[in-house]
Amino acid sequence: MGLAEAVVLGLVQGLTEFLPISSSAHLSVTGQLIGAGDPGAAFTAISQLGTEAAVIIYFRRDIARIVSRWVGSLAGRVPRGDPDARMGWLVILGSIPIGVFGLLFKDQIETVLRGYLLTATTLWVFALLLGWADRRGAKERELTQLTWKHGILFGLAQSLALIPGVSRSGGTITAGLLLGYTREAAARYSFLLAIPAVVLSGFFQLYEEVRDGASVPWSATIVATAIAFVVGYAVIAWLMRYITTHSYKPFVVYRIVLAAVVYALVAAAVLPPFHDLPLG
Numbered sequence: 001m002g003l004a005e006a007v008v009l010g011l012v013q014g015l016t017e018f019l020p021i022s023s024s025a026h027l028s029v030t031g032q033l034i035g036a037g038d039p040g041a042a043f044t045a046i047s048q049l050g051t052e053a054a055v056i057i058y059f060r061r062d063i064a065r066i067v068s069r070w071v072g073s074l075a076g077r078v079p080r081g082d083p084d085a086r087m088g089w090l091v092i093l094g095s096i097p098i099g100v101f102g103l104l105f106k107d108q109i110e111t112v113l114r115g116y117l118l119t120a121t122t123l124w125v126f127a128l129l130l131g132w133a134d135r136r137g138a139k140e141r142e143l144t145q146l147t148w149k150h151g152i153l154f155g156l157a158q159s160l161a162l163i164p165g166v167s168r169s170g171g172t173i174t175a176g177l178l179l180g181y182t183r184e185a186a187a188r189y190s191f192l193l194a195i196p197a198v199v200l201s202g203f204f205q206l207y208e209e210v211r212d213g214a215s216v217p218w219s220a221t222i223v224a225t226a227i228a229f230v231v232g233y234a235v236i237a238w239l240m241r242y243i244t245t246h247s248y249k250p251f252v253v254y255r256i257v258l259a260a261v262v263y264a265l266v267a268a269a270v271l272p273p274f275h276d277l278p279l280g
Helices: 003-016 023-033 040-058 060-074 083-105 106-110 116-135 150-164 168-178 183-212 217-240 250-266
Strands: none
Touching: 003 023, 003 217, 023 040, 023 116, 023 250, 040 060, 040 217, 060 083, 060 183, 083 106, 083 150, 083 183, 106 168, 116 168, 116 250, 150 168, 150 183, 150 217, 168 183, 183 217
């Protein structure tokens, strides 16, 4: 992977990470189309550190308050029922499922689950689920009403994003809408919930690459990560304004169109249907 390809992939990562359209699917397909190949789970996890840095900076006041109150509750200075202290525990609780499934199915995530037929299918299936949830959801609950049960359900939905095409934000937002949360509340918790999972995953992948002495295009990866940070920050700011007055319908339509495009590229032998099948 050269610097030009890294710039493109960094832009794609930043543009798609926070929208419910699957950044991993976009990175995989784009990598193939520009001749860089499937960037792989390791590149995806590391470049996501850039977008998560954008989340941390954008929500820095919320995060600082939650961490402070959570730590205070451990020391007995803050009541355990404090909303921010509770949110700290709920983010931890909701992060457990993706950590467990990520470790249990690590090999499959890096291989068979990256097949393009599966990616195309998850794109349109979860598009329909998002559209249905957006229409059906009551959109009445705020984050102050988040329960332990709902925190686990959010976490289980996030774990589905281990499959390219599902979308981390798309899965958790869909779950939030079905549970009756407002669009903004579901998106905000989705972004907060992603921080532990993505940061730990990214650093775990870094550790493994260094430990195994893998040939990693470090310059390209760093460039992509930096670009993803800048673009991702702008996308968060835009999305949080957009969803206050708009539905998720444009993203639903986009996912279905993208799924059709991926199916067509597989049929034309531009993309392999399965991870281990070479192009014809």
